[in-house]
Amino acid sequence: MTPLRIASPSDFIELMPFLLGHTPENSLVLHGIVNSGIAGPTMTVPLPTDPTHWHDVAEAAAPEFLTSTRERGHDLLDVVVCLYRNPQPGHSPEETAHLLGHMADWMVNAFTELGDAPVKIVLGIVGDKWWDYACDWPGCCEGEPLPAGDHPESITAQLRALGRTPGPPSSEIAAEFRPTDTAAGRHRQAIEQVSATHARDTSTPRGQLLARQRTLRLIDAALQDLRTGKPINDETAARVILGLNDRRARDRALSHGPDEDLPYERYLWANLARRCVPPYTDLAPSLLTLFAWVAWRQGDTVTARHALREALDTDSTYRLAQHLHTAINQGIPADGFLDICRTTGREQEAEDEATLRNH
Secondary structure, three states: OOOOOOOOHHHHHHHHHHHHOOEOOOEEEEEEEEOOEOOOOEEEEEOOOOHHHHHHHHHHHHHHHHHHHHHOOOOEEEEEEEEEEOOOOOOOHHHHHHHHHHHHHHHHHHHHHHOOOOEEEEEEEEOOEEEEOOOOOOOOOOOEEOOOOOOOOOHHHHHHHOOOOOOOEHHHHHOOOOOOOOOHHHHHHHHHHHHHHHHHHOOOHHHHHHHHHHHHHHHHHHHHHHHOOOOOOHHHHHHHHHHOOOHHHHHHHHOOOOHHHHHHHHHHHHHHHHOOOOOOHHHHHHHHHHHHHHHHHOOOHHHHHHHHHHHHHHOOOOHHHHHHHHHHHOOOOHHHHHHHHHHHHHHHHHHHHHHHHHO
16 A cells, blocks of 8 residues: 655644544644654543643643653654644634644643654644644744645545545544433433432441442343333433442443443443533543443444543543553553453452341
């Protein structure tokens, strides 16, 4: 196959949705150029809505990218930085691009201080226009229209000819597991109604153990209903959501089903995550992590990364999400984790049964 020739910043912009498996939105994307060509490591980090947090993102993202790159054995030549931002209400593309210019400077400074690889290109993609912050010519590469990709020699045309398709927008991926206003009141009410009973039931160690077993039985029943086309009722959903904040229940659910159950598990965890509406968004990380685990087992690492990022945005200390995110970024196959999870699940089940017998 003839290697793709990336000759301009707009070529990189065309390449990214194919390379990443998704079309970024409101994100920082880092791409490393390695000795073998352009297909080096990538990392996507959400850009906070509030620009005052961007400097912290830059300071954290640069060392994280370099560390993960070294751990995967890559020798970086250069780094390409892409900043994606949809204009906020009342902001023009030009004003948004000006804000991104500060982030561009912070990213260059962060990599310069680390000294491992220079930043070759810094691009801002705002709406349907792009800016190249590394271009020194006044007025050049400012507010250029995004490449249409319809030229027969374009990067898009070349990749499509090879059977490749660009990944969907990030928001479309997140819609599978992110809460919306649809039925939000009903979901909120269900969690409210179950919360008091759940708190009372889990007020003692024995109560916690019994609640854990009930949660796992409810998960089994919900999966059986899904296999036969039955919907998940609101009370059951609320009880499982609350029950999975028990880390042992979550770990047992992690090792839950065989491969043929994965589509049903994926639907279940996504459905429950969408029910974690305000003020119950802090209940979502366990569901998002379980959803990401299933997506990873299915080979859908793009969606898994998005879900884990969402979990960590909600709780940056959620360790299982951290571990899974690191493993995926390092290219570790899910099969090895699956054996560990199933062994741990069996051990925890035996411990719980022994505890019940002795009390």
